[in-house]
Amino acid sequence: MNKISIIFAASASLLLASCGQGDVLYADKAVVNLSPVEGNPSAGYMDLHGGRLDVELVAVTSDDVLRMEMHETVEKDGMTSMNKIKSIPVPAGKTVKLEPGGKHLMIWGVGEGSINRRLLTMTLIYSNNDRIQINAVVKKAGEAAPADE
Numbered sequence: 560m561n562k563i564s565i566i567f568a569a570s571a572s573l574l575l576a577s578c579g580q581g582d583v584l585y586a587d588k589a590v591v592n593l594s595p596v597e598g599n600p601s602a603g604y605m606d607l608h609g610g611r612l613d614v615e616l617v618a619v620t621s622d623d624v625l626r627m628e629m630h631e632t633v634e635k636d637g638m639t640s641m642n643k644i645k646s647i648p649v650p651a652g653k654t655v656k657l658e659p660g661g662k663h664l665m666i667w668g669v670g671e672g673s674i675n676r677r678l679l680t681m682t683l684i685y686s687n688n689d690r691i692q693i694n695a696v697v698k699k700a701g702e703a704a705p706a707d708e
């Protein structure tokens with residue numbers, strides 16, 4: 560058996576509220592915006608909340624996609640482009656947003672099952688070997704954002 564701890568963080572915000580601490584490594588507000596064009600990659604966004612230690616998000620995986628990459632949008636000479644990045648620093652106690660125009664996930668081949676249930680399960684892998692499983696809300700193009708609870 561490996562020593563990797565798996566934390567199910569689907570309701571991490573509830574957990575956080577109930578224990579009243581701000582230094583738990585977790586992620587929330589995860590969303591996958593499906594590409595309106597079949598074959599084009601979809602984009603993933605979320606809030607990454609730092610724990611007690613400075614760590615890096617080194618990979619995001621899912622059993623129900625063909626490929627997932629971490630990207631950063633960069634602007635140079637008025638032109639916007641994207642670079643693939645190897646990791647995303649998540650400083651202790653800080654919140655790092657994956658959002659349009661910034662760092663984001665690029666996702667190819669989201670499975671029909673996840674699209675139909677409107678949830679994509681993904682695993683965040685950190686540099687300290689923590690693994691956090693989250694469910695991202697899958698949104699079709701043009702669909703309104705789900706109400707914030």
Ligand SMILES: [Cu+2]
Binds near residue numbers: 665
């Ligand atoms: Cu991208």
